[in-house]
Amino acid sequence: MSNDNNYNCCNRRKFLKGMGLATGGALMTSPLYSFMEAAAGESGKPLKSMGIALVGLGRYSTNQLAPALQETENCHLAGIVTGSPSKAEVWKSKYNIPEGNVYNYDNFDEIANNNDIDIVYVVLPIAFHAEFTIRAAEAKKHVICEKPMATTAEEAQRMVDACNANGVKLAIGYRLHFEPFNKRVMELGQNKIFGKVKSIKAADSSDMTGGSLDVWRLDKERAGGGPLMDLGIYCVQGAVYTMGKKPIAVKAEFGEITHPAYFRDVEQSVKWEMEFEDGVVAECETSYADPEGKKLLSAEAENGWWKLDPAYSYEGKEGETSEGKMDFPNVYEQAIQMDSQAESFSKNQESIVPGEMGVRDMKIIMAIYESARNNGERVEIQY
Structure with missing residues (x-):
């Protein structure tokens, strides 16, 4: 987080x-x-x-x-x-x-x-x-x-x-599976409220430059990677729950390192495309050196559009569609999340965000890294 x-x-x-x-x-x-x-x-x-x-x-x-x-x-x-x-x-x-x-x-x-x-x-x-x-x-x-x-x-x-x-x-x-703005995105995309989804954009970035160099997120041994692991996973999630299905392939490229003192061990930024079986492409980006701190999830559909900005922050979420603003409260999502997960555990039921979903997302992230290491080569995701 x-x-x-x-x-x-x-x-x-x-x-x-x-x-x-x-x-x-x-x-x-x-x-x-x-x-x-x-x-x-x-x-x-x-x-x-x-x-x-x-x-x-x-x-x-x-x-x-x-x-x-x-x-x-x-x-x-x-x-x-x-x-x-x-x-x-x-x-x-x-x-x-x-x-x-x-x-x-x-x-x-x-x-x-x-x-x-x-x-x-x-x-x-x-x-x-x-x-x-x-x-x-x-x-x-x-x-x-x-x-x-x-x-x-x-x-x-x-x-x-x-x-x-x-x-x-x-x-x-x-x-984010437990709060109303992102739940509405799931409904809009998966239920085709504005028709079939045509394209998706997602961005989640922060600025870690100017601070301490001694933080675990900049250490690959502890973090496993850079912003793709920490922030980009929100973009992966957002595109997948907009579509309600897994992507089939990715293309990716690492961004230029403009702060080498910070990014000796992990990537500074990544841009990638996630391809879905019906031709929909999600354009995604993440960075640890973005002063704007983008937090976007948007989609174009046949008969309309929607956007969350910011989409992933703990509070202050805002959303709108081609028909007007989304009117939801900003909820205490960690409380709702843990209550829901504890309820499923107590009933011996699977959570709506089970371990298998985490495995799926790691396979997508590993494919993104593979593509970026190979200069944007298209990589089919093996589930």
Whole structure:
């Protein structure tokens, strides 16, 4: 995750309390609404709240996930895993976490004996996703793994296999599947509201220049790659859920490196095309050196168009179509995401963003890298 804006708690609570006032019917079919109905059940009794342990206490856990877990209904913050004793003390005090629910990376496997913890949420640098997902699965805990799922498609498949072998569920932290602007894009594209999709554009960029050189996202060993892994995956996702189908081939090229001190190890930028079987092409780009910080997802269809800009930020999303502006609230998507994933786990059902989706996306990303390394050669994606 690349955005680290703090979320306004008052706005979160206002939304969660005032869902019924939302314009239109989109939220009435949202994962949170479905959860609230399902949580009551026929007996009117709520489902058991599932305990989540956050593995890694970086900015995303600190600024987004832990606060979100104070707003959830179907899950709660039950434990932490960190290599920093000082962080552990702060979190124990702030969130009233018992000493017995605090682990480090060495004794993590002991979590198998902790009945307070049902779900492990892996929020580490990408190179560690596979190790801790597999260890969590072997501890018989369900897993949510942050995006991108792994550094390679083969590694991602091992994660899925480990969860299947141990009888636990695996979901990926694809939060945009749980918020109304991107859900509306899925409906517009997949249900052909404006006719068949003709073309797609997606861009997700940030500017990491001017800051510290000592960040894990610029270290290929820990990050697996550069902006394509961290931000470009949103473009991959956006194009795929607009179409509701997998691309068949890609063409890609790396951008010029204009900040060599920062991009010695990972790419500075990438542009690529994703080709779908019906001739639709998604033009995509991502960069770690873009002062504009583009966050676009748009599409042209036979009888109209739509655009989200920004599309991927934690808050402040805006959207419009050829018929006018999209009228949705900006929701607390991490809270909705985790509630929905916990609900599916509690019912022994697959998440709407399962591990297999993460494997698919890694295969697409690996094909993009292959094409870029080969000067834009068309690469067919092998699923």
